[in-house]
Amino acid sequence: MHKDFFKMAKMAKDRGIRVMIISNGSAFSQSVIRQLCETEVAYVSISIDSYDEKTFADSRIEGKLGKIWQGIRSLRDYRDSNGFSFPKIAIKGTLFENTKDQLPGIVDEAQENGVEIFESFQPLNPMLNYIQIYPKEKLGELNKIEVIQQKIDQDSQYANEKLKSFKEFCNEENIELYPATNINHLAKNCNETWIYSLLSGDITPCCQVKLSPSPNWNIFENNIDKILMDPEYENMRFNLWNGIFPKYCAGCWKTR
């Protein structure tokens, strides 16, 4: 949706950076497909939250599942018949009480439509900053998260046998997705080493934090190295690593 997405992807590519994206898959026009291949976006993960047209349409507000599968097939066809190796195509998604048994079915259909990689599925996110924006009628789902997570764990084994696992893909491509950090054996902690930028340019430590913890961490105003060396930034990382969690982490599984 970002009008300069392909410009940014090319800038990254020219610097030897691999680009990986998550998409709802609803806008795979021929032109988008061609540019995804030409800019060598390494990986496109498409959210498929149900194999049932109606359930999908309900959760995606007029989402058309048939169109998403068609887009995936077109991407795969164009890539393969024009000699491109990328993007590799993955699925991910969120399951609810009414869809918790659908993972194997989604995987089967995904494979038939040309998907190659299984990324991961998740239950609804119980973080405080998310709960605040959920519709009231969805809040009951939060009591079912553990059961849904168990079912996802079980069915993910099937998924990883049928499709290539995300880890395998990263290993093959030499993408160091989870850089080795020293694991803290003493406390529940968070060893995320990522840097996330919001559209505003504000930096957050995790994609699930939607407000920057500091006004000084904006990549349009400050050099990224300067932000990373800000003592406040280092302090935040130190605290996360030691399990001293700020309010915005409340509800995250890493804190529980």
Ligand SMILES: C[S@@+](CC[C@H](N)C(=O)[O-])C[C@H]1O[C@@H](n2cnc3c(N)ncnc32)[C@H](O)[C@@H]1O
């Ligand atoms: C980074 S997000 C969304 C990325 C992309 N824009 C999309 O719509 O799929 C990753 C996951 O969040 C889930 N998701 C997206 N919208 C959601 C919503 N309104 N409620 C719950 N989960 C949602 C999807 O399953 C998706 O795979």
